[in-house]
Amino acid sequence: MGPLISPAARDRVVDYVGRGAEQGATVALDGRDLEVDGDPGGFWVGPTVLDHVTTEMDVYRDEVFGPLLVLLRASSFEEALTLVNANRYGNGASIFTADGGAAREFRSRVAAGMVGINVPIPVPMAYYSFGGSGDSLFGDLHVHGREGVLFYTRGKVVTERWPEKASGVDYGFPTQR
DSSP states (O other): OOOOSSHHHHHHHHHHHHHHHHTTOEEEEOOTTOOOTTOTTSOOOOOEEEESOOTTSHHHHSOOOSSEEEOOOOSSHHHHHHHHHHSSBOSEEEEOOSOHHHHHHHHHHOOOSEEEESSSOOOOOTTSOOOEEBTEESSGGGTTSHHHHHHTSOOOOOOOOOOSSOOSOOOSOGGGO
């Protein structure tokens, strides 16, 4: 991890952590006071974890863009899936499970562009065709995603019909018979 890009970015993350705590979240890991040897004026925020976050909290409703992990608790798979899918942003979601069926169900039903199964969210590499999901995006117009692929490619329509049984090659058009 490195520093955030500016004092404003650092202050924004620190503010979200404070607001999360004020709104009832538990600060399980607090990186707000991180000091790094050799860079005392850097824009550092260490890894931070907020637990017991609810859907009414700012840290759930907004994209924070910092080293902040928010944890929401659910009493069932269905409730957890509903929590994830109800968020207007859908860049990524992960499930940690030993149940292959639950993993397949999650992969199929989750409304997220990046899905991790027993791994944290797989951040896209340059060769991934993913530019964001929902109201969240990487760059203008999801250029790394489907829209980018569509922009740089040409579509083709193929109409086919296959006979019931192959009877050799027939180069005639049906209306010529």
